[in-house]
Amino acid sequence: MVSLFGRFAASPHNSKIMRAIASEFDADWYLSHYSDVADAGVDPLAHYVRYGAREGRNPRPDFDGTSYLIINPDVRDAGMNPFYHWVLYGRAEGRVISHDQGIAGGSSGEMPALEFSGLLTPLDCLASSQLRRLDLSALPDKLMGRGFPYGMVPGPVSFPLVLFRDGPGEVPADRIQQALALTTGAVHVLSRNAGRRRGKGRDRLRHWSLTGDAALADLKAVLKGLDSEFVGLWDAAFSPAISAWHFLEAALRQDPVLAHAGASLVRRDGRLWRSGFRERAGEAGLAALGRDAHFLDPYQFRLKPSAMLDPCFGLARVAALRDAAAHVGRRDGPRMTEAILRLAAPLARFGQPVFAAQGCALALSEDEPYQPLKPAKADDGVLPNDPGPVEAVVFVDSVPPMPDQDAGSVTASNFVDIFLERGAEVVFYSTAQRNWNNPYALALAARGVVCLTDPVVRNYTQACEHIAAAGYERLSFLLTRIYAGGELVEQTRARFPQARLIFNTVDLHGLRELREARIAGSPAREFSAQATFARERDIIQRCDATILLSEAEMTELSPTLGHANLHLIPMVNEFSPPKARYSQRRGLMFIGGFAHYPNVDAVEYILDELWAPIRARDPDMVLQIVGPHFPDRLRDRLPEGVEALGFVPDLGAALEKVRLTLAPLRYGAGIKGKIGTSLAHGVPCVATSLAAEGMGLQAGRDILVADTPEAFAEAVISLHGDEMRWTRMSRAGYDFCEARYSRRVVAAKLNALLDGVPA
Incomplete structure (x- = not known):
């Protein structure tokens, strides 16, 4: 782009x-x-x-x-x-x-109508008016990659909550009302000045008066009377989001081995990472809460092994806690968090792991940050559930992947899932779009990606400090595009000299700009393109490895940069075998996002040179142009038979209605997502030789190639009207793409790259 x-x-x-x-x-x-x-x-x-x-x-x-x-x-x-x-x-x-305004207002009818409201949100804190209400369940499936975790659902939870204040004073009345609103179960309030309260939901309230230093005894008494499967433990100093409880419940139901899941992660070096935000009294802004700047992104839904049970906020199995309590001595302390922490060692001995759940946002309701206790240790002095080594892949690009908008984003979204499936932490940094409520950033976060967004980080320097503070043992940077991640190669190398730097070209921008300049006949633009190409070559030599998309790009660079560890990793296509028969289809389609200027030029070429000879051969032929941001200046000059549909939410369904797609690109680089998308749905394509270059497609078998208006029109008409040939090419193109561009094939190549790049 x-x-x-x-x-x-x-x-x-x-x-x-x-x-x-x-x-x-x-x-x-x-x-x-x-x-x-x-x-x-x-x-x-x-x-x-x-x-x-x-x-x-x-x-x-x-x-x-x-x-x-x-x-x-x-x-x-x-x-x-x-x-x-x-x-x-x-x-x-x-x-x-703004993009958000365009989404809400349905600008030009081309943007997806996303609505964000309701209870299922990591920032739906009832006691925190600054936190916006966003419903992640409203995000379209296509944005969610491999799917939303654990099948979370909105609405109050049903398990009981144990609400306590770990310090002087009573549990605030508004926190009790919040607890009653978050659950339909009982709310057990442990307070040193317990008393009966009147008000809504009082029939579900049970007050326990803490006696002296007997916090552990009081906790055991509460557990003894519970008849539920789960119990929520909640320090009143925090205000949890309702989605935090939902996520914890879904996680425990998903994995019966888990005894407890909380919102804080304790690393094996004893550092505590807390997920969420802290409210500053009297201030409108939000600040990250954490010790020594260690912060878990609250928009991330993912479980990680933890070295301790979260004493302030978490969900536990009642039976596991009862068993653990039976093995804990009578040494009592004045703090409820100490009593909870003492249950961690028996849980570990019983082989029941303790996990932390990122994505469970907490807002600190008081001005002073909570001072975490040292993690509990098992009898042998070893921290239970050692998280072990941590690998991270930092994905740097201009904007978050938008897989409902363009083919390149489909590949980027699949890359993210491949990294997650190998067990790596995925950190995403956008050079141009860091709004925390961007729907595409939210979709990444809901899949388990740490999104370094505002207000957590303001620039790449701050992002690097957060990454460095994490202490990852194996760190790789996927620096994407020359104008985004490529701009940061020197800064990244200086800050992380031992990290693996991988340049993800997406396509060779210099090569594409050079071809565009030659078509325009502009020496000035050709000079600028040569400078871009030179910078790309420089970045390639500075990085440990480079990802190229096409065989043509590999051929272009190998003579001079063959020593630079070049890897051919193509786009990922989403495959859907064709359902409609030849006789149930008719017409042509052009697919492309029009923020990418080669697509604008291709449509101009269709209107100026190709449509007249096509219609001369078939006066009833129709063409649908699909893709967001279609220019109004082209919409105003569309001839008879050509329709610009703009953004199409279900491209697969639209492809089921047409016989052919067109890819008459006159300049560009890399491999063309429009061709891969078409063939991956069993729809044959007619393309220029430049559009088909580097993909390994065989002309006449997998694709038809033509470079003059007359030849292009003849290829379109002949294939559109020949059922036998159409059926044969539909199958050949689909089989070819499945063998080359499937997620399985790309995952093998990408994992081999990550495993093989020298440190």
Whole structure:
């Protein structure tokens, strides 16, 4: 994809832009949001105009420049500063100013209508008004990769909660009401000044008066009277999200071996990582809660082995706790957390592992952060359930994968699942879109990915500090695209000299830009493309390995960079054998996202050169153009028989209705997702030789190739009207792609790369 911010050289003079946007620019927000700018002491407005817009930074909290360029490709194509365009023209034209607004408003009818509301959310803290309510269950299945974990469902839980305050004072009344709202079961309140309370739900309340230093005895008494399978343990200093309880319950039901799951992870070195946010009294913002900056992303749903039972918040099996309590001596202490911690060693001896659940957000309700206790040890002095070595893959790209939008994102989404399935921690950093409530970031997090988003990190330097603090024993960086991860190769190598750096080209941008420049006949653009190509070669030599998509790219680079550990790992296709027969289909389709300019050029080529000879041979032929962000200037000139459908939620269903797809690309690089998608659904394709290059397809067997308008039209008409040939090519193309581009094949190549790259 062409960099969204790579064409600002054509913008008016900087001083003109600064004057136009000065009254709309939020300088205070910009400095507070981008700490590196504040630290440098530069003028925020000048920084945004000169550098910030190109880097994907935003001028104020309600304006998303990256989304504005995606939603409005005419602005991107004109090379204008997005905020400058909106101030001068876009506002009067009613254009949306963020991706989220476009989603909610259904901009042009091309974006998926995602609604986020309800109870199933990692940040639905009833006592924390700052935390927004987002329903992750509303995310489409396609965004969820291999699926949402554990089949979580919304609504109150049914198990009882033990609510206590581990310190002086009573359990707050609002916390009791919150507990009653979160569960339909009983709420047991342990307090030193217990008394009967009146109010809603009082029939489900049981108050226990803590006596002196007998916290353990009181806990045993509570456990003895429980008749449920699970019990929630909850320190009133925290405000858990309802989805946290749901996730813990689903995790314990999924794995009967688990005795306890909590929201804190204790590493074998004794460090405690807490998942969630801390509310600062009297302040509107949120700050990460943790000790020594160790922080678990609260938008991550994943279990990990822990060295201890979480004494402050977690869900346990009642039977396991009773058994453990029977083996714990009478030494009592004044703190309930100490009593809970003392149950960890017997659990470990019984072979029942203790796990931590990331994705369970907690908001600290008091101003002082909780000071964690030292982890409990088994009798032999060894920490139970040692988490062992940790491998992490840091995925750096411009934006989170959008698998409902483009084929490249389908591959990226599959890469994420492959990394997770090998047991690695996956950390995602976006160079241009770090809003925590971005639906695509939420979808990653719900699959178990640590998303380094605002407000956790503001820039890549802070991201690196979080990664370094994690202490991973094996660390790989997947630096994706020259204009995103490739820009950070020197900084990454300097900060992590022992890490494995893998350059994921997606395609050779310099090669694609060079071909585009030659078609346009622009020496200036050709010179710029040569510079891009030179930078790509430089990045390849700085990294430990490089991923190329096509055989053509491998051939291009091997003569001079064959020593650079090049790996051919193609795109991943989602396969669906064709269901509709030839006779049940008719017409043609072009597939492509139009934020990618080669697709715009291909449609222009269809309209200018190909459609007339095709319709001359078959006056009833129809063509559907499918893909988001279709330009209005092309929509206004569509001829008879051509329809632009925009974004299609179910592309597989749409492909069941057509006989052929077209891929008349005139420039580009890599392998073409539109061809792989078509063949993976059993739909033959007619393409130019450039579109089919490097894929290993055999012309006439797997695909038809033509490079002149007359030859292209003849190939389309002949294949569209020949049932026997269509059936043969449908099967051949599908079988070829399954053997080359299936997830199974790509996973084997990707794992071999991760295992074989030298440190």
